[in-house]
Each structure stands twice: as C-alpha cells, then as structure tokens.
Amino acid sequence: GNSVTQMEGPVTLSEEAFLTINCTYTATGYPSLFWYVQYPGEGLQLLLKATKADDKGSNKGFEATYRKETTSFHLEKGSVQVSDSAVYFCALRAANAGGTSYGKLTFGQGTILTVHP
Amino acid sequence: GAVVSQHPSWVICKSGTSVKIECRSLDFQATTMFWYRQFPKQSLMLMATSNEGSKATYEQGVEKDKFLINHASLTLSTLTVTSAHPEDSSFYICSATWRAQNIQYFGAGTRLSVL
Numbered sequence: 001g002n003s004v005t006q007m008e009g010p011v012t013l014s015e016e017a018f019l020t021i022n023c024t025y026t027a028t029g030y031p032s033l034f035w036y037v038q039y040p041g042e043g044l045q046l047l048l049k050a051t052k053a054d055d056k057g058s059n060k061g062f063e064a065t066y067r068k069e070t071t072s073f074h075l076e077k078g079s080v081q082v083s084d085s086a087v088y089f090c091a092l093r094a095a096n097a098g099g100t101s102y103g104k105l106t107f108g109q110g111t112i113l114t115v116h117p
Numbered sequence: 118g119a120v121v122s123q124h125p126s127w128v129i130c131k132s133g134t135s136v137k138i139e140c141r142s143l144d145f146q147a148t149t150m151f152w153y154r155q156f157p158k159q160s161l162m163l164m165a166t167s168n169e170g171s172k173a174t175y176e177q178g179v180e181k182d183k184f185l186i187n188h189a190s191l192t193l194s195t196l197t198v199t200s201a202h203p204e205d206s207s208f209y210i211c212s213a214t215w216r217a218q219n220i221q222y223f224g225a226g227t228r229l230s231v232l
Binding site for chain 1: 121123149151158159160161166210212221222223224225226
C-alpha cells in the first residue's frame, strides 16, 4: 500500500537558519504530493503541492521538488522565521483515486518545527 | 481559501455516552468529506470517506457501527462516536473537497476525552 515517511522531529532552529524536512514515499504509479502545515490551534492548511515528476511546488518561501528517482519530496526554506513554527505534514494522493474514495490522502507522521528568535 | 468549521473543538464525556462532532464547509459545497483520527505524535489516519447523499466508505479496521457518519447536505457532515470508551479518546479531524477540485480543506479538529 501507499506510505509516507517523514523526518522525525522535533526540529529546532534559530531565526534565518536553513530548513530541510525530509519526506519519502512509497506508491504505485505517479501520485500527487503535498505539504500541509498546522499552526497551533488551527486546522491543516495546504502549503504546496506537485502533481508530476520534477515539478517544484513553492509558497511563502518554502519549496519542494517531486523526485521520482528517489521517491522524495523534501521541504526546504532558505531562511526560517519564528512565525514558521508549526507542524508540517507530507502527504500523497494515489494516482488513480476515484470512486467512493476520491481524493484519499496518506500522511506522514508530521514534523514539529520550532524557530527561536 | 475555503473554510471548514469543526465543532466542538474539545469535548469531555463519560464512558458509555455518545458524542456528535460536526464538520461544515462555510463557503463551498462539499461533495466529499473525510474523517481522520490522530493519536499523539502520530500521523492522521483516515477513518472514512463521506459522499453527500450516500453511505460512508470506512477504512479497514474502523467500526462503522461505532463511528456513525452522516453527510446529509452539501455543507454538513457529522461523526457520532457511539457508546464512547476511554480508548476512543483522540483528536478527530475532518476535511472537505468539491467535485473537480482535488484540494482538501481541513477543520481545526476536535479533541475527545472519554472519562
């Protein structure tokens, strides 16, 4: 079956440091890949996505590249801010989602990021 | 972006009682809603997929008689935890999407504590 493995946290960084959160996946075909972010007390929000190999998703200074050869979708940001402190989830959607399970997502375990001033 | 409201955000109940959690899409018609369960420091686990006007599809290992899902309108789905027990204590999260749009929009979650 499909699975997503994320780098274990928590990750603690100083402001303006470089961030990488690793994410690898197992799936058949060409799944779509997502990064979601959950700020304290809020629901998950879509941060960025990529739907095919070599696509780069980007948003708010974050970016991730869909690497089919390494089955990875690592999240990076060049200079983090205190406001980036949150839980980050990597997720995939199977290539042929349909029928009654349309849009089903498989999540990684989440990585807690804390950024200090 | 689209807004999904989940209510209540936190509920405490006695063992044996039933608890209803609501998930509403506030600014779009949600043809499909998903219910997830999240244990501490673990991933979101999909419990069931709910399509408006039809029976929910449950994931393997999820008791459909225990977790009743109703998606009676395009803006509301409910999850009822029947005869709750302490092992049902968890964080429950819903999400919603609409036809021809793949992005799921998530509610803020409901923390259930069963005493």
